[in-house]
Amino acid sequence: MTEVLQIGNRTIKASELIPLLASYQMLPQLLRELIIDEAIASIECTPEEVAYAQKQFYAEKQLTQEADIQAWMAYHSLSVSQLETIMQRKLKLEKFKQATWGHKLESYFFQSKGKLDKVIYSLLRTQDIGIAQELYFRIQAKEQSFADVAREYSQGPEAQTGGLVGPIELNSLHPAMVQLLSSSQPNQVLPPTRIAEWFVILRLEKFIPAQLDESMKVRLMNELFETWLQEQRKQIASLSTESDVNQVSG
Known part of the structure; x- marks a missing residue:
């Protein structure tokens, strides 16, 4: 069986990964990220957007020197290409949210204003x-x-x-x-x-009274995104259950 990870004296095999993720209650997070990957796959970014995203990422992580970046990458076991993917992924996700729900924010705000x-x-x-x-x-x-x-x-x-x-x-x-x-x-x-x-x-x-300012827009956008994400999870769980039933009946 293929060895995929060495931690101390322990070798983790590919067949052990899913059971380990399940036992550490990390499968829901993995599913979340896979749903996001599929949703943002077609999102394109300009070089200017990528450069700005990189600058923001380094600022958020307080990575001011090249040595800081290298240390952060080593800590997370990331290659340069993987780091670039992470930075672009966040940008693509925000563009996906804006494209999907940006035009709905005003109506959603007035529906929710009472609370x-x-x-x-x-x-x-x-x-x-x-x-x-x-x-x-x-x-x-x-x-x-x-x-x-x-x-x-x-x-x-x-x-x-x-x-x-x-x-x-x-x-x-x-x-x-x-x-x-x-x-x-x-x-x-x-x-x-x-x-x-x-x-x-x-x-x-x-x-x-609540105001539809920039911070409120971000909050409402994230609420709509999380609601959508929960719906996607439910659909996947429903399909998985249906598949299990079909296997048993077959």
Whole structure:
């Protein structure tokens, strides 16, 4: 059997690679990369794009000297041609994403905007409804500030910040909190509401609408790409299962 890898005193044979990848839970990553390779196979890059990609790659890896590049290549057991392939592969992947989903970003953004908007809010929570009502009345009557009451009585980590939380995206919050904050006005103290095991008092401090800036475009592009990738994996798994069934029935 062909020997493909020598590590210390151990020789790894070709027939051992797949079982080893499976035992180290690396097969999903291998499948991901193979799907990407197939998707970007037809993508072309100009010499200028390749040169820019190379410059970016070296900057990201902090490879400023030729000795640094050689050491990095040796550590990863890469040849010069393999390194060039790696640098171009990232460029091709970004071009594939842009060609596939770039024209869909605006519509996807407006579909997702409700969960991308951010809020800053004050939170006070307790498991005792009587205490929650008493604290709400104190805040309403301005006997104590929200921050002082939260710092003294709130039973979550927000007590450390005087109840202040955020900025945080709405999709990170409990649906009931999203509904309450989305329908309230800044500085409006909401009466105690039961959410899960807590009675909470909320006050919206600031609503921050999501913007389709460059960082948001990159994020949404990657979301669409990852969704596509998951679909590709499912299709491959489905075909594999179907093949196994056919073999058994045959």
